[in-house]
Amino acid sequence: MSAPTLAVVVVAAGSGTRLGHAEPKAFVPLAGRSLLEHALERIFTLAEPAHLVVVAPLSHRDEADRIARRVAGHASEHVTIVVGGATRQESVAAGIAAVPDAVDVVLIHDAARALTPTDVFERVVERVRADGVGVIPALPVIDTIARTTPDGRVRDQVDRSELATIQTPQGFPLEAYRAAAAIASPGHTDDASVYAAAGHPVVTVAGDDAAFKVTTPWDLRRAELLLARARPAIRTGIGVDVHAYDDSQPLWLGGLYWPDEAGLAGHSDGDAIAHAVCDALLSAAGLGDIGSRFGVDDPRFADARGAVFLTAALELVRDAGFDVVNVAVQVIAARPRFAARRHEVEALLSRLLGAPVSVAATTSDGLGFTGRREGLTAVATALLHGVS
Numbered sequence: 001m002s003a004p005t006l007a008v009v010v011v012a013a014g015s016g017t018r019l020g021h022a023e024p025k026a027f028v029p030l031a032g033r034s035l036l037e038h039a040l041e042r043i044f045t046l047a048e049p050a051h052l053v054v055v056a057p058l059s060h061r062d063e064a065d066r067i068a069r070r071v072a073g074h075a076s077e078h079v080t081i082v083v084g085g086a087t088r089q090e091s092v093a094a095g096i097a098a099v100p101d102a103v104d105v106v107l108i109h110d111a112a113r114a115l116t117p118t119d120v121f122e123r124v125v126e127r128v129r130a131d132g133v134g135v136i137p138a139l140p141v142i143d144t145i146a147r148t149t150p151d152g153r154v155r156d157q158v159d160r161s162e163l164a165t166i167q168t169p170q171g172f173p174l175e176a177y178r179a180a181a182a183i184a185s186p187g188h189t190d191d192a193s194v195y196a197a198a199g200h201p202v203v204t205v206a207g208d209d210a211a212f213k214v215t216t217p218w219d220l221r222r223a224e225l226l227l228a229r230a231r232p233a234i235r236t237g238i239g240v241d242v243h244a245y246d247d248s249q250p251l252w253l254g255g256l257y258w259p260d261e262a263g264l265a266g267h268s269d270g271d272a273i274a275h276a277v278c279d280a281l282l283s284a285a286g287l288g289d290i291g292s293r294f295g296v297d298d299p300r301f302a303d304a305r306g307a308v309f310l311t312a313a314l315e316l317v318r319d320a321g322f323d324v325v326n327v328a329v330q331v332i333a334a335r336p337r338f339a340a341r342r343h344e345v346e347a348l349l350s351r352l353l354g355a356p357v358s359v360a361a362t363t364s365d366g367l368g369f370t371g372r373r374e375g376l377t378a379v380a381t382a383l384l385h386g387v388s
């Protein structure tokens with residue numbers, strides 16, 4: 001991919017005092033994913049490729065890096081993570097400094113506006129490119145606005161037809177924005193005011209109700225409800241896992257220990273059934289896969305039994321607002337002889353997942369690597385039901 005000429009700076013370094021969670025706001029979960037991840041997903045569906053700069057708190061720099069690279073996938077080379085400052089304005093400055101020089105248009109976006117639809121980004125970019133001005137999404141004010149005194153008395157009303165509420169992303173020609181930011185006084189609460197203070201024109205395009213800033217616990221609940229409504233009630237997923245036999249290892253399969261059988265090689269205990277089921281659950285919930293969720297560098301999962309992975313995957317799926325309807329597994333292997341313990345495996349997995357799990361097994365009639373008794377394959381499907 002040639003170097004993008006668009007950059008998006010996502011500011012995610014705020015603490016979220018008004019939301020009141022232990023972790024910084026951008027890392028608070030919303031339907032199983034962080035606010036930051038939701039925000040980035042909507043940026044990576046932009047038609048125009050963009051260089052992404054995420055501005056994170058020092059404490060969550062590595063977490064931001066993991067999230068951004070997971071969402072960016074093959075575009076990860078165009079991701080930069082920087083550490084933010086004490087105010088939003090300082091965080092934006094840190095982000096802008098990291099934007100590559102090949103960029104000509106920059107968008108500045110709040111991670112807290114996690115559900116901002118992609119078309120708002122597109123409207124802003126299009127207008128900056130067309131007119132070379134600063135562009136901000138805006139919505140009309142719908143409430144009556146009054147000027148009040150510090151002790152709560154109403155002084156007068158303000159003509160709301162002249163007012164708008166301002167959202168992000170806010171877009172600018174990069175060079176002009178950098179020059180404006182270099183001479184800006186502190187205390188700006190958005191980027192358009194930095195740009196306008198240097199004498200540049202700023203225009204509005206239509207904002208979107210879904211681009212609201214998650215600020216209070218009520219906002220988070222509203223975001224959860226919006227996602228629940230958008231989510232289809234039923235989802236299916238598929239998972240496949242293959243492991244080679246390793247005579248020096250004990251066999252753990254379907255959560256059970258199989259004495260006198262050759263084990264399976266692999267990270268953790270090589271339980272291909274449990275791993276395929278995890279992938280099916282995560283895939284159905286749109287939560288990635290076992291490798292990206294429970295990486296080999298995560299000490300919780302070194303040498304972990306299948307049940308540990310299944311319990312962790314189930315927790316993620318439930319946090320994302322789903323219940324498991326059922327899981328089906330097909331094992332393809334010459335050994336172990338499965339029939340004698342099938343019911344035991346089904347009972348154990350069903351108990352772990354709180355839903356029926358059925359397991360079937362077949363050989364491959366001597367064909368392929370399973371036929372040559374080199375390894376075992378497990379294929380699983382999962383059906384989930386949205387509950388929130």
Ligand SMILES: Nc1ccn([C@@H]2O[C@H](COP(=O)(O)OP(=O)(O)OP(=O)(O)O)[C@@H](O)[C@H]2O)c(=O)n1
Nearest residue numbers: 011012013014015016017018086087091111112
């Ligand atoms: N020092 C800061 C302050 C804010 N932000 C980011 O700017 C956006 C808008 O700020 P706001 O929602 O007000 O976030 P907080 O400052 O975290 O919230 P609060 O005022 O409740 O503490 C958020 O995405 C936030 O992460 C930032 O990157 N650096």
Ligand SMILES: C[C@](O)(CO)[C@H](O)COP(=O)(O)O
Nearest residue numbers: 088110166167168189190213
């Ligand atoms: C940039 C912004 O989201 C536009 O509405 C807003 O100004 C951020 O202000 P905050 O005081 O940092 O929440």
